[in-house]
Amino acid sequence: MTARSPLFFEGTEMPTAGWWEALWPDPAGVLAAVGIRPGMEVIDLCSGDGWFTLQIAKIARHVTAIDIDPALLEVARHRLNDSGAANCDFVAGDAYELATLAPRPADLVFMANAFHGVPNRLRLSSAVRAALKPAGRFAVVNWHPRPREETKILGEPRGPKTELRMSADETTAAIEAGGLERTRLIEVPPYHYAAVFVRPSA
Numbered sequence: 001m002t003a004r005s006p007l008f009f010e011g012t013e014m015p016t017a018g019w020w021e022a023l024w025p026d027p028a029g030v031l032a033a034v035g036i037r038p039g040m041e042v043i044d045l046c047s048g049d050g051w052f053t054l055q056i057a058k059i060a061r062h063v064t065a066i067d068i069d070p071a072l073l074e075v076a077r078h079r080l081n082d083s084g085a086a087n088c089d090f091v092a093g094d095a096y097e098l099a100t101l102a103p104r105p106a107d108l109v110f111m112a113n114a115f116h117g118v119p120n121r122l123r124l125s126s127a128v129r130a131a132l133k134p135a136g137r138f139a140v141v142n143w144h145p146r147p148r149e150e151t152k153i154l155g156e157p158r159g160p161k162t163e164l165r166m167s168a169d170e171t172t173a174a175i176e177a178g179g180l181e182r183t184r185l186i187e188v189p190p191y192h193y194a195a196v197f198v199r200p201s202a
């Protein structure tokens with residue numbers, strides 16, 4: 001599966017240069033901010049090469065990494081194996097199908113750097129809702145809607161094209177339409193925010 005797949009979300013290619021580590025020096029801090037806790041069942045949706053997945057595995061009871069690109073899942077598998085993490089499943093598939101791809105309902109679905117490319121946001125947020133336990137959380141980490149030329153990392157403009165970037169209000173409206181409620185909005189410097197949603201219990 002490559003970026004040419006019709007299922008591939010626009011502008012969500014994993015970076016090839018080494019700037020991801022410069023942008024995300026503290027993935028565990030981001031996860032703590034969005035509320036990951038020991039004992040949780042977590043889905044890392046659009047998990048890429050596992051930069052966040054590894055830190056999830058260090059905290060959660062279990063994590064399912066879902067990505068449409070099996071080659072990236074292999075990179076993630078090696079990353080977690082090298083660190084001795086054995087509490088992760090790696091599942092190749094389309095994010096819309098997460099409720100059937102994940103083995104169990106989740107306490108937390110984490111989705112970083114991918115929601116901006118989802119063409120059918122209602123379908124995605126409804127699918128996340130179906131994959132969550134009652135009172136489960138959906139945490140979305142998104143680029144702020146700043147012009148791409150302003151979001152420089154290691155001296156170069158980085159990230160998805162300007163037109164794809166979503167405000168926190170746009171993200172919230174799209175996800176609440178799927179039956180989730182926003183509980184928190186967190187600043188994630190230098191260029192991101194995290195919005196956290198809950199599946200209502202009733």
Ligand SMILES: C[S@@+](CC[C@H](N)C(=O)[O-])C[C@H]1O[C@@H](n2cnc3c(N)ncnc32)[C@H](O)[C@@H]1O
Nearest residue numbers: 008009012046047048067068069094095112113
């Ligand atoms: C920019 S990367 C971010 C990876 C990881 N979340 C992170 O922040 O380090 C986005 C990922 O979304 C994946 N992706 C794109 N379309 C997808 C789809 N339809 N279903 C599942 N994953 C998809 C890509 O393969 C890529 O690994």
